[in-house]
Amino acid sequence: TNKTFTMIKPDAVLDGNSGAIIKMIEAAGFRVVALKKTQLTPERAGEFYAVHKERPFYNDLCAYMSSGPIVPIILEKENAVADFRTLIGATNPANAEDGTIRKLFAKSIEANAIHGSDSDENAAIEGSFFFAHTEQF
Numbered sequence: 676t677n678k679t680f681t682m683i684k685p686d687a688v689l690d691g692n693s694g695a696i697i698k699m700i701e702a703a704g705f706r707v708v709a710l711k712k713t714q715l716t717p718e719r720a721g722e723f724y725a726v727h728k729e730r731p732f733y734n735d736l737c738a739y740m741s742s743g744p745i746v747p748i749i750l751e752k753e754n755a756v757a758d759f760r761t762l763i764g765a766t767n768p769a770n771a772e773d774g775t776i777r778k779l780f781a782k783s784i785e786a787n788a789i790h791g792s793d794s795d796e797n798a799a800i801e802g803s804f805f806f807a808h809t810e811q812f
């Protein structure tokens with residue numbers, strides 16, 4: 676599809692960088708389909724990141740992702756998933772290209788400012804984790 680899902684993570688929301696990040700996303704040609712501010716419980720963060728449950732960083736990741744507010748967003752653009760991952764840059768900000776959102780705003784490999792879906796299938800699953808169809812425009 677032409678949609679992807681993103682979430683501005685607690686570090687970036689608490690630092691007041693949500694507006695600057697959304698501005699970069701829109702300037703790169705993405706259209707906002709759905710957006711809100713919310714907070715995950717540790718249990719719900721665990722559900723969102725269930726694919727990572729065998730990874731050594733899973734418990735830390737769930738604690739971090741439930742530590743403060745997040746801004747989940749559904750986005751639309753041609754080639755959305757791949758183009759959005761290019762815009763955010765590498766998982767570890769030390770490896771992220773200049774001009775990417777993670778290079779500009781991420782603090783560490785864990786507190787890396789923003790999420791981006793890794794496939795069309797996961798974009799649909801992750802978007803529906805946060806938004807009803809009646810909230811998508």
Ligand code: GTP
Nearest residue numbers: 732735736765766784785786787789790791792793
């Ligand atoms: P997302 O867009 O958030 O899914 O990031 P990604 O696809 O670039 O990375 P991945 O799906 O492999 O990991 C999910 C998230 O787990 C990352 O965004 C980080 O927040 C965190 N993470 C990944 N690798 C590590 C690690 O080695 N240590 C820690 N503490 N956290 C990690």
Ligand code: MG
Nearest residue numbers: 790791792793
């Ligand atoms: Mg991922």
